[in-house]
Amino acid sequence: MQERPKRILLIIGFIGSVIVIGLAMYIVFFTESPSTTSNGEPVSTTETPTGSLTPSLDGTPGSGNGLSTTNDGTLPEAASIADGGITKTITLTSAPVQNTTLSKDGNKINFYNEDDGFFYTIDKDGNIVKLSNQTFPNVQSVEWNRDAEKAVMVFPDDSKIVYNFQTQSQVTLPKHWEDVEFSPSSDNLIAKSLALDPNNRWLVLSNDNGSNVTSVQALGENADKVDVSWSPNDQVIAFADTSSIVGNNSTSGFDTKVIYPVGKNQENFKGLVVEGFGFSPSWSPSGKTILYSVYGDYSQGKPLLWLVNGTSASMGENRHSLGINTWVDKCTWSSETIVYCAVPQNLPSNAGLQRTLYENRPDTLYKLNLTNGRNEVVAIPERDTTMSNLSVSADGSSLYYTDAFSGQLKLIKLK
Template sequence: MQERSKRVLLITGFIASVIAIGFAMYLVFFASEQAPTPPGEKPTGVVPSGTLTPSQTGTPGAGGSAGTTGDGALPEASPVASGGVTQTIALTTGPVQNPTLSADGKSMNFYNKEDGYFYTIDKDGNIVKLSTQAFPNVQTAAWNQNAEKAVLTFPDESKIVYNFETQTQITLPKHWDDVEFSPTSDHLIAKSLALDPNNRWLVTSNDNGSNVTSIQALGDNADKVQVSWSPNDQVVAFADTSSIVGNNTSSGFDTKVIYPVGKNQENFKGLVVEGFGFASSWSPSGKTILYSVYGDYSQGKPLLWLVDGTSANMGNNRHSLGVNTWVDKCTWSADTVVYCAVPQNLPDNAGLQRTLYANLPDTLFKIDLSSGRSSVVAIPQTETTMSNLSVSTDGSVLYYTDTFSGQLKLIKLK
């Protein structure tokens, strides 16, 4: 009898367990289903067919990035730059290389690596070939002032000067590096790099490569010389060949000297700069030099500086502009106005390893050099890394290359 009672209890317990498990499964798989949606109502949390998923709200990073409106929504992009989120317009569907402002001050020339042709975008937005001749695998194109001629460099280091107006070309020596045009476009400057360091020179020539003149011996320092022909025709390069010359007691910065190389071998006063990574850009008149350097004083970030650049006052009135970016991300709009793409949230020591931060999104700044004031002009509506900046002659449009896509784009300034 006792054995039978045990069996009954076991069977009863088993049945109770099955019922409990079944009820639990019901709660998990069936009880959580939503009730049917009444007619005429849309289910909450479901996007109706044919619409886009709504943007998620949030707080973008600091440093000039787009903020949110009072209700948490992203601000609407303005068609014209006014200091906030601004629309950008793509001029090409694919990547471009070596863009430059053309002679009319409003069209853009560029190279299309996909088909090997050079193009221009006219005032109506039409893309037109500059030449019927294709140039496959151009590595670099150094344009002259009016963008009707360019020095083209190919993978095998061969180089030509091509005139897009006359559709003619001239071959240059392979051992010429960093070839650029003079401000008047009738001369070239280059580093003539022979195998023997004793025969390495900074040279000038006519724009067809004739009448070569040696300017400065380079020796083993060719990589420390930056070709940079001033608009006033006085300086042709900068030599970053000095070591740290000590601590500037007035500023507390480590300093070094950059030597301007005169066209006629003049001995100009050196530029005393604070830090490392010197790179420069002449003002349109050649009166001043915009440059960037980095050091401990800037937490290793690149910092823009301005200094006088004529023979009479070379190196005078040196002062920081307080903007952390590299000078090649800037462009001149006038002798006292510069536009710069400034990386958002640039970390300390970015100047030491620039490539690590090459894809940081940029904010567009305007710097008034007469007052020293800088202000945000535009935050691109889509996070963008900007390069190859150019401003139209009338100051109405800023062109740039979108580093992410390689496309040529513009922002309306007015």
């Protein structure tokens, strides 16, 4: 072929290629995707960008295990009744509450409202009634009796009163009495009488109006090592954490110490051998067993729950770990054999030594069956929640708690 025709063909081929490429680019970048298919059905235009993170469910706790999805790939909805997964919570109060306790009938919660100084009771449907028309401004702490009809109130200046909500009457207690609690029958009080002179510091008992005071146990310089805790069976009134480490337990391999129960009538009960530090007790409803938390090297410094016999005949026997890392004051007894506990998620090592650094961790609700030793997750609150002051209604249908973030009283339906 001669040179001129060849050159013309090359030019034509080049122009054709440019046209084809330009047309292809126009189709890719400037034409819209069809809004319907050939049979008239709409085409979805929502896509998950490649390489982007999947959005998380708002407020779900970060357990580190991820959330399971339903068969269609969507996240599960919060259950209205606790079934072991994400569970709805019901907010009962709009304002923060303090000093909550289960009412006498076992189905309502008594609480103090710092904003107006009144005490109220509220049921699971949110119906609120004043317990008294008298106001109590700036109450610092409250200790209720067993039936939630009387309360020891402490004020910022250390003044203290006992108020009877049934008779709407009050009596004043000595300012130097500390850690005042009611007896199981509610007819008596126990307190630490802390005089300026250590030789005059005693654990004392009195009537519920502060009269007829009896000294039970000298405290001296150890008042801060004595934990007032009157047993439901009326045998033990306190625990003394006054011993040092007694050595390594050859059976468990843990460092151990002895906690001394203080008898109401000055009985010499057998000491409780515990593994670790930070002993804090909670009596079962009958007083037969003691739930407590301690921490040590064996638990990586995390608080660990233990159970032990607590009667005068079997004190200290059948001690065993429950394998749950939480503090005992985040637990509540539902019956003699069932305990519910708020367990912090992803609790780090040494949390027991510095609780204030980790007390706002979101919690998961566990049920502990002390008969068969089974621990199970009951509920994961639908939003990250730190739970405190747990109480279970008498019929076992509702669990009340205070949200540590908002201070509001909330509820989880158990059945």
